[in-house]
Amino acid sequence: MTDLPVTDRPVSHTHGRLAAGYSVACEAGRDIAQAGDPNQLYRLADGWAFGAHMLEDGRRQIVSFLLPGDLVNAPAVLGCREATPLYALTDVRLEAEHGSGPTDALPAVLAQMARLGEQVVSLGRRTAYERIAAFLLQIGERLDGAVGGAGQRYLVPLRLEHLADHLGLSVVHVSRTMRQLRDNGLASLYRGEMELGDRTALARVRECGGPKPATAPN
Amino acid sequence: MTDLPVTDRPVSHTHGRLAAGYSVACEAGRDIAQAGDPNQLYRLADGWAFGAHMLEDGRRQIVSFLLPGDLVNAPAVLGCREATPLYALTDVRLEAEHGSGPTDALPAVLAQMARLGEQVVSLGRRTAYERIAAFLLQIGERLDGAVGGAGQRYLVPLRLEHLADHLGLSVVHVSRTMRQLRDNGLASLYRGEMELGDRTALARVRECGGPKPATAPN
DNA sequence: CGTACCTTTGAGACCCGTCAAGAGAGGTGG
DNA sequence: CCACCTCTCTTGACGGGTCTCAAAGGTACG
Numbered sequence: 001m002t003d004l005p006v007t008d009r010p011v012s013h014t015h016g017r018l019a020a021g022y023s024v025a026c027e028a029g030r031d032i033a034q035a036g037d038p039n040q041l042y043r044l045a046d047g048w049a050f051g052a053h054m055l056e057d058g059r060r061q062i063v064s065f066l067l068p069g070d071l072v073n074a075p076a077v078l079g080c081r082e083a084t085p086l087y088a089l090t091d092v093r094l095e096a097e098h099g100s101g102p103t104d105a106l107p108a109v110l111a112q113m114a115r116l117g118e119q120v121v122s123l124g125r126r127t128a129y130e131r132i133a134a135f136l137l138q139i140g141e142r143l144d145g146a147v148g149g150a151g152q153r154y155l156v157p158l159r160l161e162h163l164a165d166h167l168g169l170s171v172v173h174v175s176r177t178m179r180q181l182r183d184n185g186l187a188s189l190y191r192g193e194m195e196l197g198d199r200t201a202l203a204r205v206r207e208c209g210g211p212k213p214a215t216a217p218n
Numbered sequence: 219m220t221d222l223p224v225t226d227r228p229v230s231h232t233h234g235r236l237a238a239g240y241s242v243a244c245e246a247g248r249d250i251a252q253a254g255d256p257n258q259l260y261r262l263a264d265g266w267a268f269g270a271h272m273l274e275d276g277r278r279q280i281v282s283f284l285l286p287g288d289l290v291n292a293p294a295v296l297g298c299r300e301a302t303p304l305y306a307l308t309d310v311r312l313e314a315e316h317g318s319g320p321t322d323a324l325p326a327v328l329a330q331m332a333r334l335g336e337q338v339v340s341l342g343r344r345t346a347y348e349r350i351a352a353f354l355l356q357i358g359e360r361l362d363g364a365v366g367g368a369g370q371r372y373l374v375p376l377r378l379e380h381l382a383d384h385l386g387l388s389v390v391h392v393s394r395t396m397r398q399l400r401d402n403g404l405a406s407l408y409r410g411e412m413e414l415g416d417r418t419a420l421a422r423v424r425e426c427g428g429p430k431p432a433t434a435p436n
Numbered sequence: 437c438g439t440a441c442c443t444t445t446g447a448g449a450c451c452c453g454t455c456a457a458g459a460g461a462g463g464t465g466g
Numbered sequence: 467c468c469a470c471c472t473c474t475c476t477t478g479a480c481g482g483g484t485c486t487c488a489a490a491g492g493t494a495c496g
């Protein structure tokens with residue numbers, strides 16, 4: 001959970017500067033491009049990314065995930081500073097947003113801030129079971145928003161390690177807790193594929209707390 | 219930690235609408251005023267406030283504190299939505315920021331976002347000892363920023379309960395951990411007065427983790 | 437079919453939460 | 467001025483959620 005696997009390659013700027021139009025960044029090199037022009041907005045046209053903060057002893061906290069369609073701008077979209085680089089989770093393609101000023105980013109910034117607030121609530125006051133339920137539900141909603149209509153199965157290129165580092169848990173405990181969610185028929189995540197069960201039940205777990213003991217209260 | 223003591227009175231709007239210029243809000247009633255005009259910015263001229271999110275079973279998470287001089291705008295300054303009301307910690311005075319649009323708030327919004335990111339790191343990956351060190355240091359820095367120069371003693375109208383609900387801990391454990399910080403000569407907080415010791419040492423605790431056992435590693 | 441990586445499971449330990457009781461500080465009224 | 471009350475902080479004992487260490491089971495890939 002502490003070292004970056006080969007698949008977590010920082011977004012590259014070695015493919016050349018981001019030209020107006022688009023740019024591809026698959027692997028290597030952290031996304032200096034947007035740090036280079038903080039006033040320019042980019043859109044994550046394809047792929048997933050995340051911003052992470054490392055403590056000196058190796059602990060890692062994933063502050064936020066960026067999904068396809070999200071606006072990307074280091075200072076604006078992460079709870080970020082120099083210490084929070086942006087990593088590509090999959091191959092990634094960025095497109096510049098033409099003729100946009102700081103103001104145009106405001107809605108995206110506020111949305112991101114709301115998510116950070118929710119994450120603070122999760123990390124501060126929710127159990128592992130509730131955190132994972134809340135997170136998977138959020139991912140589902142964000143993915144739905146990109147297409148419209150609520151789906152049931154999604155492609156989610158996240159490994160347990162990412163959930164752990166995002167939710168302040170250990171990989172082992174994420175595994176155990178995901179098993180409970182699965183046993184309760186609420187959600188599963190296996191090899192890049194997420195499946196959501198009863199949304200209402202998931203939301204209830206998020207807001208009221210869920211029965212930790214497996215298969216619901218006897 | 220779960221019910222709001224009498225001193226945590228939601229910011230009032232019963233003293234009349236916020237007129238251009240200023241408005242006073244001491245107690246009672248949550249700050250509807252700013253929700254009423256989301257495009258208007260206000261400045262916390264005097265007093266402390268905080269935004270908190272409640273879970274249905276009573277758990278409370280204080281998302282952010284607002285210090286004198288901070289800009290106040292419900293959607294912009296908190297990781298906030300309908301579920302995150304703003305409470306006055308002390309008597310509070312708000313002043314409208316004249317002739318300001320959404321753009322003028324952007325720097326404050328970004329600063330707030332950076333703080334949320336730091337809080338996520340604390341809640342997700344830092345121990346109680348580290349969290350409290352990081353938090354007290356942050357408060358000191360924000361208070362310094364308002365005057366300039368680093369002080370040593372500050373007036374901080376926070377009780378352990380507020381630290382606990384902000385840092386995702388129990389009041390009891392905050393008490394125990396503050397004792398360790400005090401024993402190590404790093405920081406103390408007693409009846410509205412905060413004292414900070416060696417900032418460098420505090421920052422080291424925040425970044426590298428501190429010796430949990432009292433009085434440093436033997 | 438062997439290697440590498442991820443996930444799962446078990447056992448034991450630790451950090452932190454809960455319950456409970458006691459100690460100080462302020463405020464109020466007699 | 468002191469008894470009494472309330473609120474907050476403190477301290478101890480105990481339990482539980484989560485972490486760490488360790489090893490085994492799957493799955494992909496060469």
